[in-house]
Amino acid sequence: MAEVVQADVVIVDTDFFRIAGTGVFEHEINTFVGSTAFVFDYVMKTGKQMIIDNPGNHHLCIACPNGGNCYETYEISAPILLGDNAIGVIGLACLNEEQKAHIKRKQTTYLEFLKQIADMIAAKAMEQEEKERNRELNNILREMVNQVNQSVLVMGEKNNILMANKAAREQLHLEEEDMTEYQMQIEPTGDVMNHLREYLLTVKERKYTVMGTLYDMQNGGDAASSMLLFSDINVLQNQLYEYSQKARAYSEDSIIGSSAITRDLTKSIKKIAKANTTVLITGESGTGKEIVAKSIWKSSDRADKPFVVINCASIPDATMECELFGYVAGAFPGADPAGRMGEFELANNGIVFLDDIGDLPLHLQGKLLRVLQEHRITRVGSSQSISVNIRIIAASNRNLHEMMEKKAFRSDLYYRLNVIPLHVAPLRDRKEEIEEFVMYFINRYCRLQGKKFNYMDPEVMRLLRRYDWPGNVRELQNVVEFMVSMMEDDGHIGCSNLILDLWSISTGREDKYMHTIRELEEKEIQKALWIYGDSTEGKRRIAQKLGIGIATLYRKLDAYNISSVNPAWNGEQENGYKIRL
Numbered sequence: 001m002a003e004v005v006q007a008d009v010v011i012v013d014t015d016f017f018r019i020a021g022t023g024v025f026e027h028e029i030n031t032f033v034g035s036t037a038f039v040f041d042y043v044m045k046t047g048k049q050m051i052i053d054n055p056g057n058h059h060l061c062i063a064c065p066n067g068g069n070c071y072e073t074y075e076i077s078a079p080i081l082l083g084d085n086a087i088g089v090i091g092l093a094c095l096n097e098e099q100k101a102h103i104k105r106k107q108t109t110y111l112e113f114l115k116q117i118a119d120m121i122a123a124k125a126m127e128q129e130e131k132e133r134n135r136e137l138n139n140i141l142r143e144m145v146n147q148v149n150q151s152v153l154v155m156g157e158k159n160n161i162l163m164a165n166k167a168a169r170e171q172l173h174l175e176e177e178d179m180t181e182y183q184m185q186i187e188p189t190g191d192v193m194n195h196l197r198e199y200l201l202t203v204k205e206r207k208y209t210v211m212g213t214l215y216d217m218q219n220g221g222d223a224a225s226s227m228l229l230f231s232d233i234n235v236l237q238n239q240l241y242e243y244s245q246k247a248r249a250y251s252e253d254s255i256i257g258s259s260a261i262t263r264d265l266t267k268s269i270k271k272i273a274k275a276n277t278t279v280l281i282t283g284e285s286g287t288g289k290e291i292v293a294k295s296i297w298k299s300s301d302r303a304d305k306p307f308v309v310i311n312c313a314s315i316p317d318a319t320m321e322c323e324l325f326g327y328v329a330g331a332f333p334g335a336d337p338a339g340r341m342g343e344f345e346l347a348n349n350g351i352v353f354l355d356d357i358g359d360l361p362l363h364l365q366g367k368l369l370r371v372l373q374e375h376r377i378t379r380v381g382s383s384q385s386i387s388v389n390i391r392i393i394a395a396s397n398r399n400l401h402e403m404m405e406k407k408a409f410r411s412d413l414y415y416r417l418n419v420i421p422l423h424v425a426p427l428r429d430r431k432e433e434i435e436e437f438v439m440y441f442i443n444r445y446c447r448l449q450g451k452k453f454n455y456m457d458p459e460v461m462r463l464l465r466r467y468d469w470p471g472n473v474r475e476l477q478n479v480v481e482f483m484v485s486m487m488e489d490d491g492h493i494g495c496s497n498l499i500l501d502l503w504s505i506s507t508g509r510e511d512k513y514m515h516t517i518r519e520l521e522e523k524e525i526q527k528a529l530w531i532y533g534d535s536t537e538g539k540r541r542i543a544q545k546l547g548i549g550i551a552t553l554y555r556k557l558d559a560y561n562i563s564s565v566n567p568a569w570n571g572e573q574e575n576g577y578k579i580r581l
């Protein structure tokens with residue numbers, strides 16, 4: 001520029017450091033010139049161009065130490081403006097009369113020229129600032145991306161990896177050092193589920209199925225062409241499974257019962273748990289088939305993997321295929337546009353418990369058979385089949401043999417399921433377990449309802465044992481839940497706490513368990529003594545509880561020859577059970 005204009009050029013920044021200079025100013029680059037830069041200061045503050053015809057004698061030069069003795073003969077300067085702010089000043093300085101005459105002659109042209117150069121510098125500065133800001137943003141972004149759990153891949157135009165965060169590197173087994181040399185192929189499989197698209201990633205001849213979102217970054221500048229946010233399909237399946245399990249209701253999972261039948265069953269469970277084969281559990285409704293299936297899962301090698309329960313009787317035929325196999329976005333009109341993962345996929349690597357398998361529609365029986373044979377499923381609306389690693393445990397309270405004869409159940413599926421048959425006996429065939437169950441459920445419901453159990457009339461247990469329990473353990477559980485709900489604060493359970501139905505069924509036909517009023521009275525007094533004690537205060541409370549006066553109570557104690565608490569009440573009674581926690 002200096003050569004073109006035949007004068008020296010100088011540039012200062014806002015701190016009055018000379019950042020560029022030619023001729024005599026060249027040796028003073030990067031030095032502070034604030035003590036003599038009065039004109040530049042003025043230009044910087046006003047944002048206006050300035051022509052100084054008489055340097056040293058101009059009124060701006062009065063305070064300058066070189067005032068009256070300036071070596072410059074002529075000077076024009078222009079602000080370098082970034083928006084409204086001056087970020088520096090550029091000036092042309094003449095050092096002799098010849099230069100002065102030359103510049104003066106084309107003053108307007110040089111002023112315009114200076115302005116354009118100032119604009120150019122400003123544009124460059126802006127660009128630089130932008131780049132620095134971008135670099136900073138990039139660093140922050142990189143830092144953030146490394147912190148997130150989701151995998152992030154940034155790809156270049158030639159499918160080269162520009163960046164992969166820690167999660168992505170771990171998932172795709174990439175080394176950080178040489179990662180950028182890898183080529184990555186990203187192919188959509190066409191399936192969209194749970195708002196995510198499925199992709200097949202190929203890197204270093206390894207293939208990964210992932211679900212995620214691919215963003216086009218063509219306009220993002222630099223070399224980045226796309227960014228993929230993804231999760232490995234197995235990780236996603238686990239997350240969705242965990243999520244769906246949170247909503248599942250409370251369920252007890254240890255097997256109670258010490259009868260020979262149940263002991264044999266638990267032995268068989270231990271034996272077959274580790275095998276990877278299909279199990280078919282038969283037994284009446286409410287006998288505990290689901291608890292058996294859970295117990296197999298807990299003792300199996302898949303204990304830390306999903307256990308997904310599908311009740312074939314409770315899912316409508318029309319939606320069952322979608323429930324089991326999932327569906328992709330756009331699979332059918334009216335479907336959730338996000339698509340949804342099915343239970344078989346959620347259970348991947350774990351166990352699927354197909355309860356009430358007899359209710360599985362025929363067309364799905366064929367598809368289930370395929371899952372068992374090929375270990376592959378096809379999502380509804382998808383054109384690809386995907387591999388799943390699941391163990392199936394099925395259960396039925398229906399007679400599958402009869403169903404096969406009537407062609408309502410496929411025999412090939414039956415034999416495929418029935419590799420290990422287990423039978424859960426009805427409660428009436430293991431009545432010796434009733435007391436155990438009663439105590440177990442009393443404990444459970446007292447805990448749940450925040451109550452304290454104290455005592456149960458022996459008659460109650462006798463009735464429970466005599467009943468046939470068509471609804472099996474589930475029915476018994478409900479009866480006990482009701483008894484605990486009806487229990488008063490004194491923690492006493494009597495026949496009045498029983499569900500009426502049970503009471504009438506058990507007592508309607510016999511009078512074997514009838515008592516005389518006298519017997520009942522004596523028993524109630526014995527019981528009350530045991531509950532409240534035989535102190536004076538205890539007796540006062542007994543009289544109150546039995547609804548008699550204290551004198552009457554003493555008279556009756558005398559009549560029945562009862563003087564204190566009978567320790568025998570703590571054990572089994574002659575005709576029934578005494579239960580205490």
Ligand SMILES: Nc1ncnc2c1ncn2[C@@H]1O[C@H](COP(=O)(O)OP(=O)(O)OP(=O)(O)O)[C@@H](O)[C@H]1O
Nearest residue numbers: 252254255256285286287288289290291397473474
């Ligand atoms: N041996 C057992 N130990 C503890 N609880 C049990 C036992 N058997 C059954 N139960 C309880 O009884 C209830 C019914 O059991 P479960 O649901 O396993 O029966 P099921 O045979 O699968 O019934 P369905 O055929 O109607 O599905 C459950 O709440 C379960 O916790």
